[in-house]
Amino acid sequence: MVFGFFKKKEAEPEDDDDIEPVSFLGPTNGQEVNLKAHAKLVEAGLVRAKDLVTDALAQRADGLKIEPKGQLNTVTIYIDGIPQSGGRLSKAEGLAVTQVMKLVAGLDPKQRTAPQSGGIKAEFESKKYVLMVSSTPVPDGERLMIRINDQAIKLENATELGMGEEMRLKLKSLTNSPGVVLVTGPPGSGVTTTMYGVLRNVDAYIHNVFTMIDSGGRTLFHVSTYDDPVQGEDLEGSLTRLARREANCVLVEPIRSAEVAKPVFAKADSLMIISEMTAKDTASAVQALVQQVGDPALVAEHLRAIVQPKLLRRLCQACRLAYRPKPDFLKKLGLPETLKTLYRVPPIPEDAKDHEPCPKCSDVGYLGRVAMFEMLEVTPAIKEIIAAGADPAALRAQMKKEKATTLQADGLRLVAEGVTALEELQRVFKPA
Numbered sequence: 001m002v003f004g005f006f007k008k009k010e011a012e013p014e015d016d017d018d019i020e021p022v023s024f025l026g027p028t029n030g031q032e033v034n035l036k037a038h039a040k041l042v043e044a045g046l047v048r049a050k051d052l053v054t055d056a057l058a059q060r061a062d063g064l065k066i067e068p069k070g071q072l073n074t075v076t077i078y079i080d081g082i083p084q085s086g087g088r089l090s091k092a093e094g095l096a097v098t099q100v101m102k103l104v105a106g107l108d109p110k111q112r113t114a115p116q117s118g119g120i121k122a123e124f125e126s127k128k129y130v131l132m133v134s135s136t137p138v139p140d141g142e143r144l145m146i147r148i149n150d151q152a153i154k155l156e157n158a159t160e161l162g163m164g165e166e167m168r169l170k171l172k173s174l175t176n177s178p179g180v181v182l183v184t185g186p187p188g189s190g191v192t193t194t195m196y197g198v199l200r201n202v203d204a205y206i207h208n209v210f211t212m213i214d215s216g217g218r219t220l221f222h223v224s225t226y227d228d229p230v231q232g233e234d235l236e237g238s239l240t241r242l243a244r245r246e247a248n249c250v251l252v253e254p255i256r257s258a259e260v261a262k263p264v265f266a267k268a269d270s271l272m273i274i275s276e277m278t279a280k281d282t283a284s285a286v287q288a289l290v291q292q293v294g295d296p297a298l299v300a301e302h303l304r305a306i307v308q309p310k311l312l313r314r315l316c317q318a319c320r321l322a323y324r325p326k327p328d329f330l331k332k333l334g335l336p337e338t339l340k341t342l343y344r345v346p347p348i349p350e351d352a353k354d355h356e357p358c359p360k361c362s363d364v365g366y367l368g369r370v371a372m373f374e375m376l377e378v379t380p381a382i383k384e385i386i387a388a389g390a391d392p393a394a395l396r397a398q399m400k401k402e403k404a405t406t407l408q409a410d411g412l413r414l415v416a417e418g419v420t421a422l423e424e425l426q427r428v429f430k431p432a
């Protein structure tokens with residue numbers, strides 16, 4: 001069953017049969033899932049769950065959300081981050097699908113009052129995927145979010161993410177010695193992917209690199225997993241042991257509280273520590289950090305940089321349309337006036353009868369995603385502002401003065417390189 005998304009032609013009512021449904025190959029945490037012990041639940045929800053995921057994968061979606069709305073459940077499919085309706089499910093179906101997906105992800109289907117997250121290894125049309133599943137209690141039940149990582153589409157290192165060479169090299173040099181490098185942004189803005197990009201950018205040939213968190217199915221070369229914590233050992237204890245084992249660089253859990261922030265900064269004199277934290281922007285992240293650590297001078301001393309990604313859609317390289325921008329238009333944008341060519345989505349011809357849709361993007365005009373980045377580097381002047389309490393307005397003013405790379409400026413770089421269109425840049429900066 002396809003949930004009303006494909007524009008079906010009358011002549012091919014049975015086209016579902018051509019699609020082999022997705023295979024679930026087990027949770028990413030390596031646990032065995034006992035489907036037999038949950039036979040009733042499996043019978044009620046597994047086929048429907050597979051249909052929904054298969055439908056999403058067939059449309060190369062990167063996300064799928066199921067949430068209760070009154071007596072129904074709505075399904076939302078995200079394609080390159082853009083939400084689209086994926087139909088509705090009855091309350092019973094929605095519940096069964098949600099519980100079965102939790103089960104297959106190695107989570108506890110009975111636990112419905114606390115948030116849970118896990119992952120499923122999956123295969124569809126001979127391609128491997130990782131489905132990151134999270135459930136969140138909401139007033140009408142539970143919201144299920146499935147993020148789809150296509151293991152074949154590489155958005156793994158900094159360059160693939162779209163990071164400019166100058167910033168990439170700067171980060172490489174900043175991660176060469178002890179200190180703290182963080183990636184920040186609102187949820188869903190590419191923070192975790194960027195954090196792994198920063199980790200992969202560390203020179204692993206000269207440094208001993210460790211991770212203390214589940215990599216969510218990512219392959220990490222030259223990175224050891226710290227998997228032998230002593231019973232009851234806290235984060236500071238683990239970091240001390242890692243430093244003794246001659247670790248240089250450690251990826252730690254997201255900084256959400258003082259319990260993580262304090263030990264990270266306490267050990268940052270002997271380790272390069274990489275982590276992520278949720279914040280509106282880089283300056284707000286520094287302020288939150290100072291509050292959590294409770295010692296502005298310590299943050300000022302050890303923080304090296306905070307990077308913020310923002311995702312936008314990549315123009316389809318097969319059908320993007322070149323145009324010549326007017327020099328005064330470029331000047332207004334702050335782009336070099338010597339730039340000869342920009343690219344945009346081609347218009348669909350009005351007489352569409354003989355029009356063949358683009359074989360790559362089906363005339364969406366965009367294919368895949370890319371990120372632009374802001375970077376707050378802790379320069380001597382920034383250090384002073386942090387030590388004085390990290391006022392976000394003062395940090396922003398100083399970044400401007402030092403011509404730090406901002407999201408807008410970095411986005412324009414991607415426009416100038418023809419990676420994305422000006423229209424897309426305007427769309428992502430439009431207030432929601």
Ligand SMILES: [Zn+2]
Pocket residue numbers: 316317318319320358359360361362363364365366
């Ligand atoms: Zn195209």
